[in-house]
Amino acid sequence: MNEQDLRQLLTVSVEDVLPSQPAAAGWERAGRTRRRRRAVGAIALAVTLVGGGTVALLRPSVDPPPTHSVAPTVEPTHAGPVQRPPAELTFPPDPLARVGNPATVRLSERPVERALALFQPMDEEYRADGPIRILGDDGVVRSLDVVTPAPTRDDGGNEAAAVKPGVLSPDGRTAAFAQTNELIMVDLTTATVRRIPLDGYLELVVWASDRVLVGGEGRTYAVDRVSGAASRLDVSIWNLVVPDPAAGREAALIEVGSERNGLTLRSRAARSGAVRSEEKVTGAALPKPYQIDEFYGRGWLHGGRLARAAWITSDEIIGAEGVAVLDARTGAVAQVLDLGRDRSKGCCEVLGWDNRGAVLLRLQPAGIARWYPETGEVTGVVRDLPGVVALAG
Template identity: 75%
Template sequence: MNEQTLRRLLTATVEDVLPAHSAADAWDRARRTRRARRAVGVAALAVALVGGGTVAALRPSTGPSVDRSVAPTVEPSPAPPVQRAPTDLTFPPDPLTRLDGPATVPLSARPVRRALALYQPVDEENRAVGPIRVLGDDGVIRALDVVTPAPTRDEGGNQATALKPGVLSPDGRSAAFAQTNELILVDLTAPAVRRIPLDGYLELVVWAGDRVLVGGDDRTYAVNLVSGAASPLTVSAWDLVAPDPAAGREAALVEVGGVRDALVLRSRTAREGTVRSEQPVTGALLPAPYRINEFYGRGWLHGPRLARAAWITSDEIDGAEGVALLDARTGAVSHVLDLGRDRWKGCCEVLGWDDRGAVLLRLRPGGVVRWQPATGEITGVVRDLNGAVALAG
């Protein structure tokens, strides 16, 4: 058999052997592979778009399919910078509602463990009527019978009640009353009275750590609560802001005062009262034409936030009543409570903060209200309370 004959036999033999898979099968497999690759590519692109490029690990499911989708979180809208009190206030239950009741026992017979508030009823001439009432944390109203503070007065003879916002210590255990030529300290838990001689027409007090700051138009003293020693302090008793009790004894002193474009916020050292910083009070966050004209009453700190009553320019009038909330670090006014024009002049002095970050203020006529700047919620606390009020910190 020669070579040519052998080649023809081998060729014929190979032609009789069929392939294991046809071309159609191969194309079908190729199409399935392409479809699988396209599906994987689409899924990967979707994961990249939804997850912002985050790689997701996909594992085969071993059980029934579970929908793990999460509804989108909706952040609450921030309260507007200008807020208004509702026409009709609601009055949720509150321990302070007992303030409008009569005293049932003298303080000397039943001292308090802690006072929540002091209240002094007044007549139409703003003169004290009866003793100061002491509301204890047990809900009992006492009459302050161990001392009767005289009205404060200035050099011109103008008088005011001795009870003012700020006289009650933050822990509710003591009270401090400014008097002409002296400071009266009352331990409400003993009870006991200390009289510290000082010079001048003294009208205002501020509790500041281990000291009481007391002053009037032309002078301010820092009185040590242990020794009773007093030293002059170069701060204005009218512009001084009550410190946050949680800030500690070395917390900086803050003043805020001035008029219109000259409103200023100052930070001073705790002990000497030396100016550390000074910046203008600004209202850039408020909508036009809102602005602060002048502050009045005691200012109160709660962390970096400062609340104080003010006369404001509103969208209705220049000289409306209001309450301003400031950043004590920058002087920026973040919120204003617009209380309108139909109120007594100087109606709405701030009384302090509660433990939930709400501002408590006097509303005349109207009683005591609670304002939550973060939400804009305003509710009543005590109805038609005619007189002076001081709250514990």
């Protein structure tokens, strides 16, 4: 080998893989480059050894580079307020993934230190299909055997599952079930039950610091978590947003009107319920024709942000499924997760926030998904989950 040949080989050996190439091409080109470098290194060393009177047998590596592209689990949309989930969700390991597992022990036999979630299995007719399950922070799924809450009902006789988003306290130690003429509170750490008599058809529960807010059509009660003392509160339990657990007992209560002509964000005093301010929900940051048509399900606060499921006008149809994140002070819509048109109506209720600032939501047929509004990342948490879920804060 002459000097010119060696110089050409050494030039090839330092060729870089351009970062702008797609993943598959990058892997292939990187593999070629690595093989060239090994070959050139072998030749150069051989030339040196021959020149010094020494001969050695050199074996370049035969390990091939990956032949498949590395598909991203994230489809980020950093710049835009409208985001979409990927066509196929990935399911990274997650403690909540066990929530749909069968119960292996009864709560009375082994109370929890902290529950991560409650799950009420439902059949095809949307009737309870077995005991309520409790996923503890130890990963064990327990059955709730100390009480069997009845379905909630309204004055028209319509029934719904006793488990709903919001019934599990943020610390995961207590579950509160709205019932007709009473509130049932279950201490999950001792497996004990307390019944608090109240009047009316009660359907929904919201934990607000040291109180449980429970109500139905036309009435809302504030129940002290420790004493059980109850008083009436002038707020709508249907539009009430779950407060941020970190906000404290005097944090304002937020209501968000659900219907198109009444999309307002109203702030109320924590104790009296007196109105402090009212703002219109606005979508000026959204590209046209995007707008919020109507909210549904429970809203949840996390710091200064509010997340709630909605029907939206998208760039395809009116009435698409979506999730909106709002500024909790001004009512301005900051981000929308566009879930498209090919989903069942009311599919995607928000279940809360996690401690990393991600929104947890139902997403059929995935079961539960996690959405990071700041990056657009959407991943699966639990696959098919036929029933109702309540998560701890």
